[in-house]
Every structure is written in C-alpha cells, then in structure tokens.
Amino acid sequence: MRKYLYLLLLTGLSLTLPKQAKSQLLTSDLLPGLKIEKESVFDGTSLYGYIDGGSTLYFEYGFERLTVQEVVFQDQKINIEYFRMKSCKGAFGIYSINTFQCQAKDRQGMIDCENPYQFQLFAGHHYISVVNATGTAAARSASLALVGKLKEVIPAEEGLLLPEQIRNRAEQLTGSVKYIRGELGLQNGLPDFSNYFEGIAGFELWMRQTQPEGKDARELLISFDTPASLETFVRQAALVPAGDGWKSKKGQAEQWTAGRVGELKILVGIK
C-alpha cells in the first residue's frame, strides 16, 4: 500500500522571492514627460463601480484597493491599474490567471510579462496592469518605459511564499505557475477543472505547467479546508491513486497524497 501512498511534507519549506524597492505611484516628478490626466481610487466594494461584475474575481482573491491612472506618455494614452491585494499570494494569484498570451519576462528579480497591448507585473501585494489600446510599437515603447519606472517605485513588502514542490520545479513563474482559490479563479485559470470543485468552498490550488507546449503537463497541489471537501473533490474528479513515479511522501506539518485525473498529476491534502 505504501508503494502507492507515501506522504510528503511540502509547505514547511518555502522560497522567498526578492523584496522590492521602496515606492509610490508614478508621478510626473518621477518620470518627466508623464502627464496624469485622471487618477481614481477604488476600495472596498467600490470596485463594483469600476468593473461591475468583473470585481467578484478580485474579491475572491482578497481585494484591498485599486488605483487607476489614465496617463499620456510619449504621446501615447495608457491606463495603469494598481491592484493592491490583502496578501502577496492573492496578488500573485490574480497575476497568474491574467497572463494568458502574455510573454514571460521575469527579469531583474521581477515577475512580469508583456504583449503588444498590455504589460503585467506582480510585486509584493500588487498586481499591476499597464494597457494601451493600439498595440503599436510606439505604445509598447512608452509602456515599457512606464514599467521600467514602476519597477523602481512599487512598495517594498514581503516576498511570495511558494510551496517547495512548486518552486523546486518551476524555472519561471509567469505562465508556468498559477494560484487559484475560488470558483471564479477556477473558471478563469483552470476552467476544465471547474466542475470537479462544484459545491466546494474552501480550497487553495497551485498549478505548475511542467512543459510550455506539453500535451497535459500540469501538476496540481490542492489543499482543502475540510475532509468533506476533499472527499467531494475525490469523488467528483474521479481521482485515482497515482502509479509509477508520482508518489505521496511523508512530512511533518502538511501531508499530501498523490493521485491522478487522466494524465494530470495531483497532490491533495487538508489545510
């Protein structure tokens, strides 16, 4: 039996990503030529006023405050959204499910990505999105300059604590690691798994994509609030015990049991 079920301690050990420099929002003092046309702050439920139903996803991840700057820089109109979340993990979670088709950069100790229309950045308790509407080279260049300055000014806070199992294998975070902790997070970050979580309220899920272009090279680490939730998941996902190679292991604090849904490797446990 132990051949198949071997318990593992994962989260006792974790990795702390580099802390960020001290900071504030972008201002024209910090970046000559920057014109801030409008600045709005949304906190609490006021996010409904800005993005209506879309706000529920942010609440799920622990929303604290959003500052929106509509700026003009190098003749380009650009929107900067600074989402401050209650936790570093919540900020990374939002970032991680918003980075589809966003080319990973993860340079200079930062976690960021870009495409012609949008630059995204995760740092401390912040998820930051810099959007232009045209996708032109000029807009990209202006956005890049803003992001460069943002990296200098965003708040210094604690780093992201990653489960060791995730960090050990992930060479870069953007595009390869997702953090999900609610129904909307699932719908946006792991939609083909949503139905397995029906009726389950309390859980945390880390997903690691082991190969960028793999057939289904994902590994999941899921912790549930209650044994009943775990049981519900096992039944709904038709989770079967892991076979060769993918094994549970024994540890001291949290214990994880290995299983599979199709080709997918999953470790499940209870918080």
Added chain:
Amino acid sequence: MSKKEETQPNSRRNFFRLLTASSAGLVLSPVIAAAPADAAENPQPAKPATNIKDTLKYPRNENSMPGHFPGRVTQVNHPGCIRDNIIQQSVVDQMLTAAMLELTGKKSVKKAWRKFVSPDDIIGLKVNPVAGKLLTTSHELVKAVIAQLEHSGIPRKNIVIWDRREMELQETGFLPENYPGITISGTEQKDARGSFFDANGKLYGESMIDKEWSYWADVEGAYDEYTMPYMVNGGKHSYFTKICTRQVTKIINLPILKNAGASVTLCMKNLAFGAISNTGRLHEKLWHDTVAEVCAFPPIRDKVVLNLVDGLIGCYNGGPAANPQFICNYNLLLAGTDAVAVDRIGLNIVSKKRIEMKLQKEESPLASQFLRRAEELGLGISENSRITLKTIDLA
C-alpha cells in the same frame, strides 16, 4: 477492509479510504469519523433562496420568451464587415437585412420588423457599453437597427437606447448628438455636475427603480458610500428599472459576443444584470440563477421580442471587461427570438475559440448552467440538438 480490497491498492474505493485514513485522518480523525457520510451525500452548500416561484404565476402572452421562433437561430457571417479596424456600416446593414429575412421568412425588411414591433410601441434597444469604447455594442449595428425600424414605420421618438449606467452610455458615444430624436436612458445616473444625488440628497437612480417589481434573493447587498450609487439600493431586493417596467413596451436586445470566464455574457446576462438594481450581491453565489431567473419576470419575459448578438467584434477571454489582446473579429451576427437558443449558439462559438486558443480543452459543463435553468423556466431551448441553426455566408 476486505481481503479483496487489500489486494487492489489502485481501486478508487481503496484510495478514498486511504485518503481519509492518512492525509486527512491523521490531522482530523474525529471529524472524519463523524462526518463523511453526510458530507458525501450532501456536498453542496445550500443555495440562497429566491422569489422565482412567485413570478411564475404571472400568465404569459404571445410575446413571452422564447417568442415567435423557439429554438431557431440565424447566424450571418461576412468576412468583410471590418476593414482596417473599422466596421463597415453598409456591410452591417446587409447582414442585418439577411438575418431578419431569414429569421422571419418574410420577403421584405418592413414585414420582418413588423412581425415584432408596431408604430405604437415604445421600443427599448438594450445595448451593452459596460466594457467601454473598445468593446461596446457597435454603433454600426445600433444605427442599422434604427434605420430599419424607421423604414418599418417606427418613429424615432418611440425608440429608447438604454442600459444600467447612463454614464457608460455617454462614455461609449450613445449621445444625443449621435442619435438625434432618440431617447437615451440609464437607471444609474449622474447630473451635469457629476453628482449621483439630486438637490434633496436622493439618488437619481432611486427614482428610476420600480419597487413593484423585485427579484428577491436571500443574499444581503451591503455597499459602502461610494458603491451605493452604482447599486441604487442594498438589502435582499433587486428592483427592476422603470425603463423596463413602465417606459418601453418592447425590447430589442443587442448584446456583444463576449466570454465571462469559461461561460458567456450574451442575451440573458445583458438583460438580467442590466435591468435590476443591487446586482453586486448576486455575482458570487447566484450568477447562473440570476441570469435565467430575472429573465422570467414579466417586464423582461413578455417584452423582449428579438435578440441580435453583435459578433462583429467580440472577445474570447478577459470578458466581460475589454482586454485588447483578447478582442477578436468574429465577423458575425446572431439573431433569434429565443434568447436561450441564441446564447447556446454563442457559447458554442466562444468555447470553440477558447479551445482553439488553448485556453481550455472542452466546454466547461458549468458554463451552460444558466441555459439549463432558463429552459426549466420555459424561456427557451438550451440543447444544441434541439436548436435549428441557419447560417448565411455573405461575401
């Protein structure tokens, strides 16, 4: 554990027992011992109650959803409807004409429209400006509809462009100067000073809601001072806008082809969340129920005569907001009186795009929950196998 089970360590039953005995049981064994049977049989948290049963008692009329053509959807494609990122008005006119004639089986545009509306009607065009200029119901489609209504004998003064937030209508160009002679109205309003409150300190939105019509749900809406003007009221009631209950006699629904997570925000979502107050409380636990159930209330059910999904430009991810990188040209219109069937076809299109873009491998079973609920309520047909889709390819 039986001998047989011991010799089959890979069986699911065995695995399930081991989970509770090891990873869970080591930490929480008393709970495990006491709880698993009930938990396994009743894993679902109780869903908040609503007043949907109360509204089903109202008799239906000839216009009640799913309208004149249950389970029938027309899709018109035109690869040239957008050139150099500009929607071509003449092509949209052509697409709309084709959709109306095919859907109704009529020989003329006038007869097609008069199947649904008459010059005595006050006709509400329910647009969707919530994602801003990048992804609003296109002005080209709205103008094409207005032109064909006028051609069919409907005076401009009898047309109302409406949505929940008047500010968003204005921001996206639904302004009097662009639509002379047409009423433009929203439930949530600001005055010229930018205030949500009148001289008496009362929200303008309060005078726009009809307290005789309420979607009650056992979920409390509690909002801060900033948010309240966008919700109009808190508590457990969501009141219908007077635009629906009193101002208009018919509604033509003009949503955009957009995703909402792995699901879609199309005809029914545009109507349901656009027609009531205090919506913030409904997103988390009752999204699917609200989308279907609000449409079962007479001010919606008995007035929506036609759905035209603007799929010229849409999105497949990031919706209902507008993320530029996920906006795409679907180059199509969908038309139907059956909002449920139209939404089903729209979900097919968006899901196909999401699978093609490797966002998901297959349609999520949860994505169509609202469709099944709507069919239970008699609002339309939710299964592909029972929907007749007629596709017209224009070039």
